Amino acid sequence: SRLFVRNNLALPEPGIVEDRGAWTVELGGQPTTLAALQRLGTRSVATVLQCSGNGRGFFEHGPSGSPWRTGAAGCVIFGGVPLSAALASVGADLDAPYVTVTGGDPLPADVAPRDVVVERSVPAAYALRHAILAWELNGAPLPRVHGGPLRFVVPGYFGCNQVKWLRRIAMTASTSDAKIMRSGYRFRPIGEAGSEGQPSMWAMPVKSWITSPLGIVEAGRVVVRGVAMGGTEPLARVEVAVLREGQEAPRWAAAAFTGPDLGRFAWREVSATLDLAVGERARVVLRATTAGGATQPEHRRENHRGYGHNGWRDHGVTLRACAPGDASCRETE
Ligand SMILES: Nc1nc2c(c(=O)[nH]1)N[C@H]1C(S)=C(S)[C@@H](COP(=O)(O)O)O[C@H]1N2
Numbered sequence: 051s052r053l054f055v056r057n058n059l060a061l062p063e064p065g066i067v068e069d070r071g072a073w074t075v076e077l078g079g080q081p082t083t084l085a086a087l088q089r090l091g092t093r094s095v096a097t098v099l100q101c102s103g104n105g106r107g108f109f110e111h112g113p114s115g116s117p118w119r120t121g122a123a124g125c126v127i128f129g130g131v132p133l134s135a136a137l138a139s140v141g142a143d144l145d146a147p148y149v150t151v152t153g154g155d156p157l158p159a160d161v162a163p164r165d166v167v168v169e170r171s172v173p174a175a176y177a178l179r180h181a182i183l184a185w186e187l188n189g190a191p192l193p194r195v196h197g198g199p200l201r202f203v204v205p206g207y208f209g210c211n212q213v214k215w216l217r218r219i220a221m222t223a224s225t226s227d228a229k230i231m232r233s234g235y236r237f238r239p240i241g242e243a244g245s246e247g248q249p250s251m252w253a254m255p256v257k258s259w260i261t262s263p264l265g266i267v268e269a270g271r272v273v274v275r276g277v278a279m280g281g282t283e284p285l286a287r288v289e290v291a292v293l294r295e296g297q298e299a300p301r302w303a304a305a306a307f308t309g310p311d312l313g314r315f316a317w318r319e320v321s322a323t324l325d326l327a328v329g330e331r332a333r334v335v336l337r338a339t340t341a342g343g344a345t346q347p348e349h350r351r352e353n354h355r356g357y358g359h360n361g362w363r364d365h366g367v368t369l370r371a372c373a374p375g376d377a378s379c380r381e382t383e
């Protein structure tokens with residue numbers, strides 16, 4: 051219930067989830083129903099769902115779109131049928147470089163459909179290994195706002211590829227010519243228009259951030275908690291550093307994994323303890339590294355839409371330690 055919601059168009063009407071089993075989806079040119087897909091069995095996957103614009107609020111050039119800092123992400127468990135099994139059940143030819151996926155958003159009447167339709171393409175080799183067609187979220191029927199009755203889920207990829215109200219899946223020779231794929235969700239220099247030559251927002255990079263505390267703390271031993279994700283790779287380690295007044299260079303120490311390991315696409319809760327003296331102000335930062343050796347960069351990579359920020363410096367928090375029992379300890383900054 052606390053998961054962010056992001057829609058490019060209007061939300062489909064409530065009736066969309068009234069008769070879930072009758073929902074139709076075209077697979078490799080053949081129509082099938084959700085009821086038929088559900089007879090193929092259920093597999094679940096824990097994954098981070100994160101908008102490309104999560105962290106946009108840290109960019110200084112004022113990119114358009116919601117200025118998210120860390121709110122446009124959550125870790126959830128989706129349940130459904132593997133894409134490969136669904137395509138095999140209708141005898142679809144799997145030999146194509148891309149999987150192209152179309153959402154069932156209501157399209158405004160006054161705009162060219164290809165300019166607004168939510169249709170994304172992802173590399174077939176990756177999707178056939180990991181993607182599922184999901185009808186469950188955390189063990190319950192997928193809510194309408196999150197794409198119910200049926201949604202495409204490609205774990206480890208950015209949110210824009212997790213197409214809701216799934217209507218069509220096709221194996222394609224090239225990526226979709228829909229605007230959202232052709233020029234949307236492109237990692238591009240500030241001021242430059244989107245085009246096919248620029249990287250599409252597909253795989254998520256390694257990232258972490260602090261979730262608590264976020265401001266004033268009681269001096270003494272402070273437990274800092276956060277989350278860390280490897281994107282498409284398992285995590286190897288997470289480190290913490292305390293930057294005291296005037297200190298720029300971090301001295302990294304190991305943070306501990308505290309939450310369960312729900313697989314490489316999930317995030318993991320981490321914690322670290324530090325000591326702060328009364329009146330001290332310190333910047334606390336986290337840095338995650340994957341098993342493959344990918345590590346968070348210090349800084350964001352500037353880009354027009356403020357996408358893909360995984361820099362460790364911006365994602366730190368500034369803590370101020372007050373005397374235990376002091377009234378100011380109950381304030382927040
Ligand atoms: N059909 C459809 N699917 C969609 C979108 C959309 O507008 N329409 N938005 C995408 C974007 S940009 C994100 S970040 C995620 C957000 O998923 P959520 O709303 O379930 O959190 O859905 C993706 N799937």
Ligand SMILES: [Mo]
Pocket residue numbers: 056100101102103209210
């Ligand atoms: Mo997004």
